[in-house]
Amino acid sequence: MNIRCIIVDDEPLAREGMELLVKDISFLQLVAQCSNAMEANEVLVAEKIDLMFLDIQMPRIRGIDFLKSLTVKPLVIITTAYPNYALEGFELNVLDYLVKPITPERFLQSVNRARALFTDTPAPADHLFIKTGHGFEKIAYAEILFIEGAQNYITIHTAKGKYMTLATIKSAENQLPPGKFLRVHKSYIVAADKIQAFSGNEITSGTHKIPVSKNHRDELMKLIDQRLIRK
Template identity: 35%
Template sequence: MLKCLIVDDEPLARGVVRDFLSQIPDVEVVAEAGNASVALKTLKEEAVDAIFLDIQMPGLSGIDLVRAIPSPPLVVFITAYPEHAVDGFSLDAVDYLVKPFSFSRLLEAVNRLRKRLAPSPILSQYITFKADKRLHKIPHTDLRYIQAAGDFIKVFHSGKTLIVNETLRSLETRLPTPPFCRIHKSYLVNLDYLKYWEGNQVAIDDEMLPVGAAHREALKQILNGPQG
């Protein structure tokens, strides 16, 4: 059972989310809150798997609320302003619903929540590289980012760098999207290590990497998720 908390200062908006969630099997609305203060109190008293959270509310905003929770549940942000999705991405939100949204769009968000809550697979996925007269086998989860360097690429993984005779375009076809995403003509990154996006740069671990104008929209769509 997926236990949810709905937080929105508009009763009608809460009603839409509640009605949609009531149509989905194995989903329970544990409580509702009209502001961040009530939500904080509820989270101390109720076990919640996910919050459907409005971003713009009087007083403490939805983003401020998540930052105020030491170990927050999974979050699906709700907003009337699509640009807020980028603001909240650093909080590891599972999805963003842009008002008005359809039942099918909310169902997508619920499915994302279920995938995030599902146990991790025991076996990791790997990719192989030929370098230094060796065949290197590297888990996808170890890859941070890859940089183009002429006819070669630099593979940054787990604090190490591997120089490989391969093009970035070729490598792009061998990695899943997401979490891997081309952000620039010279950079392919693992979005699982993205800390934040600011202006024309993203932070991957402790490295600031450029975001090319030609790749901004594709990156935004991946981070925001499909819109219904």
């Protein structure tokens, strides 16, 4: 498998050096280079990223502070010239801490650790956790009716109630198991087995009416066509 990664570093020469290291590894796929945390955040929202090489000392937002701000994090390997931040980095569950200048041997050791995590095949999870004001809430996939996104927040609707957390609809989509959930609108993801009816541009799920956009209608029709009773 390819591990999709980004490089986040404010120094152009450091980014170039990291790019050369990444391109030498067949299982790494470089998606983007970012010069600051704001650029990296845009990529993480728009793309599925498995691994982030993150510098610490950057203008405006330090790498450590950026990492703390993320609700959904890829695997992270810190790349820095400052070894004194190692403890703080590992407290944030980073995969590894590489001190510049980074040798090819040390880089290979680090990314092989990442590959080992991705090639392990644990039993698929049947739930997710979201961060709430009181800690963390466990929500079973089977309970989810649909997920509604609004700017940087999502609301997960279940038969028992609804739960709001700080996250993007894109990050929620990446977290969900494939085949069980369907994006039907820029702001909505529905559980496929909870769709009760579809008419016009609306889905019925429980007591809720959910809009379907033109861009996502074809995927919904494919699902219905697969399960349609015919003459």
